[in-house]
Amino acid sequence: MLDSAQLFEQAQKVIPGGVNSPVRAYKSVGTTPRFVDSARGSLIFDVEGREYVDFVQSWGPMILGHGDPDVIEAVEDQLKRGTSFGAPTLLETMAAEAVVKTVPSIDLVRFVSSGTEAVMSAIRLARGYTDREKIIKFDGNYHGHSDGLLASAGSGLVTLGIPSTPGVTKGTAADTLIAPYNDLDAVRAIFEANADEVACLILEPVAGNMGVIPPADGFLQGLRELCDEFGALLIFDEVITGFRLALGGAQEYYGITPDLTTLGKIIGGGFPVGAFGGRREIMEKLAPLGPVYQAGTLSGNPIAMAAGIAVIEKLSRPGTYEELALKGERLAAGLKGAADTAGVPAFGTQVGSMTCLYFCEGPVTDWDSASKADTELYANYFRAMLDRGYWLAPSQFEACFASLAMTELQIDEMCATAREVLKTLA
Ligand code: HOZ
Numbered sequence: 001m002l003d004s005a006q007l008f009e010q011a012q013k014v015i016p017g018g019v020n021s022p023v024r025a026y027k028s029v030g031t032t033p034r035f036v037d038s039a040r041g042s043l044i045f046d047v048e049g050r051e052y053v054d055f056v057q058s059w060g061p062m063i064l065g066h067g068d069p070d071v072i073e074a075v076e077d078q079l080k081r082g083t084s085f086g087a088p089t090l091l092e093t094m095a096a097e098a099v100v101k102t103v104p105s106i107d108l109v110r111f112v113s114s115g116t117e118a119v120m121s122a123i124r125l126a127r128g129y130t131d132r133e134k135i136i137k138f139d140g141n142y143h144g145h146s147d148g149l150l151a152s153a154g155s156g157l158v159t160l161g162i163p164s165t166p167g168v169t170k171g172t173a174a175d176t177l178i179a180p181y182n183d184l185d186a187v188r189a190i191f192e193a194n195a196d197e198v199a200c201l202i203l204e205p206v207a208g209n210m211g212v213i214p215p216a217d218g219f220l221q222g223l224r225e226l227c228d229e230f231g232a233l234l235i236f237d238e239v240i241t242g243f244r245l246a247l248g249g250a251q252e253y254y255g256i257t258p259d260l261t262t263l264g265k266i267i268g269g270g271f272p273v274g275a276f277g278g279r280r281e282i283m284e285k286l287a288p289l290g291p292v293y294q295a296g297t298l299s300g301n302p303i304a305m306a307a308g309i310a311v312i313e314k315l316s317r318p319g320t321y322e323e324l325a326l327k328g329e330r331l332a333a334g335l336k337g338a339a340d341t342a343g344v345p346a347f348g349t350q351v352g353s354m355t356c357l358y359f360c361e362g363p364v365t366d367w368d369s370a371s372k373a374d375t376e377l378y379a380n381y382f383r384a385m386l387d388r389g390y391w392l393a394p395s396q397f398e399a400c401f402a403s404l405a406m407t408e409l410q411i412d413e414m415c416a417t418a419r420e421v422l423k424t425l426a
Pocket of ligand 1: 021155
């Protein structure tokens with residue numbers, strides 16, 4: 001068997017940069033990727049046979065851990081019946097019923113194949129519904145890679161230092177208005193300067209693509225009120241927070257009702273799925289009921305639907321979110337304690353099972369303050385942790401997730417290792 005370095009060489013001959021998504025290339029952490037062989041529960045195994053505790057979880061979907069037996073059984077069952085039909089199935093209705101039942105603001109939902117597609121479609125729908133063209137997004141929020149949403153975006157763009165990307169037309173870029181996260185005054189100023197022109201405001205209700213930044217007290221409520229005042233739709237991008245902070249996502253967690261919601265990651269149980277949904281009268285503008293067109297051959301794919309239903313069922317068991325929150329608290333407290341003991345300036349954030357340890361004094365409340373983190377220190381920390389069996393995000397600006405499969409002992413051992421590593425880096 002070839003090793004990771006050899007496989008990376010081979011991949012680079014036929015795939016740009018050797019990867020199918022830029023963050024996988026490990027460019028900002030000064031090393032090359034370990035190629036994955038398999039994963040089980042809380043562990044991920046590379047092709048060299050090394051094992052790691054997985055704090056990335058495929059960037060969020062694997063909240064139950066890898067290879068959950070109920071999900072595998074549901075998928076195997078469906079595999080035998082067929083993998084794609086391009087025609088309606090009961091599974092799609094069952095998955096939709098599960099979403100409508102659990103996500104408070106969603107009356108109708110449509111499934112697509114990725115979070116990017118969900119957001120792109122929701123924005124088109126918001127424009128079609130309001131007959132307006134501009135959108136507001138936040139600096140450092142990431143909503144996938146559709147043209148209009150790449151401006152000032154988080155995730156791979158901040159990791160690789162790409163403020164805006166060639167290939168997006170000036171007209172498209174001009175329709176995207178950018179505000180600093182957690183700054184209601186700035187949002188009001190943008191609305192006032194663009195009266196009657198803003199179709200929607202989209203945000204991650206907990207920012208999870210510039211590390212993890214919780215909304216300030218009153219921020220989400222303030223946005224709700226501003227959208228109502230200026231006649232714009234409020235879109236919660238819950239691709240990360242959906243089914244992670246609560247069954248009903250951040251909107252249940254914080255008690256705020258958006259007009260539209262985008263979902264992805266967890267509802268696919270590790271298969272490519274996205275979804276967008278919201279108030280009936282808005283969703284009814286979609287074809288075939290209304291004029292806003294949106295479609296997809298693999299939308300509502302039966303394998304992905306079967307996996308998603310099994311995941312939601314499992315997450316619905318009592319105590320799930322209490323357990324995730326306790327693990328998240330333990331992880332965040334352990335990491336902050338590790339940094340403090342080692343004498344490394346650090347600011348920790350946590351909401352439920354989403355955590356981030358920023359290597360800066362903080363407080364971190366927006367992209368401006370997040371960008372002050374010491375990314376070189378993070379790169380050194382990342383490589384040392386990887387060598388010791390911990391699979392962390394290859395970027396300071398991504399979440400470190402706790403999962404249901406992870407044990408408290410694994411979390412404690414990871415934090416103890418972080419303490420030893422940080423002592424050598426202080
Ligand atoms: N939203 C993911 C990171 N938070 C994206 C992962 C990727 O770009 O591959």
